[in-house]
Amino acid sequence: MTGGSLPPNSDNQRKVYRDESFKNTVLHEASGQEISVPPSKPSYDQWDLSPGMKKEVRSSFEGIFGEKAKDWELFNYRICWDAVTPTQDPLICEHPHAKQLFLVTGGSFHGYKFLPIIGKYVVEMLDGTLKPELAKITHATDNGNSKHEPSIKAHIDGLLRNGTPSSPRFLIRLGGTGAIADWADSSYYGEKNPRVWNDIHDIEQLTSLPDTALHRNIEKIVQKAAVDHGDRLKCAIICSCGVYGPGKGPGRAQSQLVPLFCDEIINNTKRAFYTQSGGNARSWVHIDDLVAVYIKLVEAAAAGGGNADWGHGYYFTATQEVSQLDFATAIGRILKKHGVIEYEEPVQLPLDDIWKTAQKSKWRYTGIYAFACNTRTVSERAGKVLGYEPKAPSLFDYLEEDVLAAVRRGA
Numbered sequence: 368m369t370g371g372s373l374p375p376n377s378d379n380q381r382k383v384y385r386d387e388s389f390k391n392t393v394l395h396e397a398s399g400q401e402i403s404v405p406p407s408k409p410s411y412d413q414w415d416l417s418p419g420m421k422k423e424v425r426s427s428f429e430g431i432f433g434e435k436a437k438d439w440e441l442f443n444y445r446i447c448w449d450a451v452t453p454t455q456d457p458l459i460c461e462h463p464h465a466k467q468l469f470l471v472t473g474g475s476f477h478g479y480k481f482l483p484i485i486g487k488y489v490v491e492m493l494d495g496t497l498k499p500e501l502a503k504i505t506h507a508t509d510n511g512n513s514k515h516e517p518s519i520k521a522h523i524d525g526l527l528r529n530g531t532p533s534s535p536r537f538l539i540r541l542g543g544t545g546a547i548a549d550w551a552d553s554s555y556y557g558e559k560n561p562r563v564w565n566d567i568h569d570i571e572q573l574t575s576l577p578d579t580a581l582h583r584n585i586e587k588i589v590q591k592a593a594v595d596h597g598d599r600l601k602c603a604i605i606c607s608c609g610v611y612g613p614g615k616g617p618g619r620a621q622s623q624l625v626p627l628f629c630d631e632i633i634n635n636t637k638r639a640f641y642t643q644s645g646g647n648a649r650s651w652v653h654i655d656d657l658v659a660v661y662i663k664l665v666e667a668a669a670a671g672g673g674n675a676d677w678g679h680g681y682y683f684t685a686t687q688e689v690s691q692l693d694f695a696t697a698i699g700r701i702l703k704k705h706g707v708i709e710y711e712e713p714v715q716l717p718l719d720d721i722w723k724t725a726q727k728s729k730w731r732y733t734g735i736y737a738f739a740c741n742t743r744t745v746s747e748r749a750g751k752v753l754g755y756e757p758k759a760p761s762l763f764d765y766l767e768e769d770v771l772a773a774v775r776r777g778a
Contacts, residue, residue: 545582664682
């Protein structure tokens with residue numbers, strides 16, 4: 368349960384809220400990019416909640432107040448729309464590519480508390496009198512659209528504005544091990560690929576992957592910036608593998624792979640599944656361990672670079688490896704235990720059927736990538752230079768909670 372409650376008003380009415388963020392994605396025709404905006408209907412549909420949303424609010428309500436809340440009435444529901452930034456800090460700045468266009472946005476569901484004082488800093492920004500320590504961009508973490516080149520270029524341009532050899536800026540890029548996945552080579556579909564990637568020993572190959580590799584367009588931009596401006600801009604790329612465990616931020620609280628597999632089982636195959644021998648293997652990391660790598664890199668940046676590897680610093684995050692067969696067996700058992708499917712044993716699907724999975728995705732390889740290919744990695748750099756030690760429970764220790772969360776959300 369995530370949420371909270373405000374004290375009752377003079378009419379003894381109490382506000383309860385549920386922290387469950389989501390997006391309303393539409394195509395922005397001018398740029399060709401998908402963006403999230405409130406619905407275009409009057410009042411942004413903020414009073415139109417689905418039965419599932421109301422159930423989630425009730426869950427938070429009873430989680431806070433316990434048994435005594437079961438007879439209390441919830442008589443009014445509302446969706447609160449807000450702009451969320453990657454760091455949940457507000458944007459109060461000049462647009463990096465449009466002079467005299469100033470931005471004051473990104474409340475991230477907590478910006479209201481700044482209303483009594485924020486005007487002072489907005490005026491100082493417009494007048495050019497904002498203190499340098501408030502105006503200066505020091506560190507950036509990029510968590511955005513992995514294919515959106517203007518975004519990463521804007522990050523880099525902003526950091527280079529005031530980066531110097533004596534006071535460099537730092538860019539920490541979140542990529543993924545999709546970059547080394549073997550989805551483009553059918554040789555190992557459904558079988559274990561003996562190739563295991565190491566973020567230290569394979570650095571030359573990692574920095575020279577083919578342009579067809581996932582994330583490659585963005586990573587080439589980051590690598591070029593590190594080479595061209597290495598004295599002023601220190602770059603690192605975190606290549607996360609499969610992620611499990613609940614997120615704690617205001618955005619999406621689950622990663623993609625567990626909900627995607629559950630959705631395919633519940634709405635299509637009715638059974639957990641694998642293809643060929645099911646030996647294809649994926650590296651996994653708990654979200655808390657992934658964030659621990661982030662934090663250690665940010666701390667190193669705040670210390671002027673610390674002991675971290677910058678420039679060609681790739682950081683894998685894997686803590687374990689699981690085959691598709693073992694993954695399917697575990698999820699089938701959980702779904703059967705909770706009455707979601709009739710049979711727990713996974714079934715072997717022909718490759719032709721795997722190609723037909725994940726039809727909601729625009730990328731034709733999504734089903735192959737998620738259910739038939741390999742992403743095998745060893746995370747050595749983070750432990751060696753950052754002292755990173757994973758501490759979270761294993762995938763199988765946490766899988767039931769992730770599966771049930773996916774079922775509750777309709778997979």
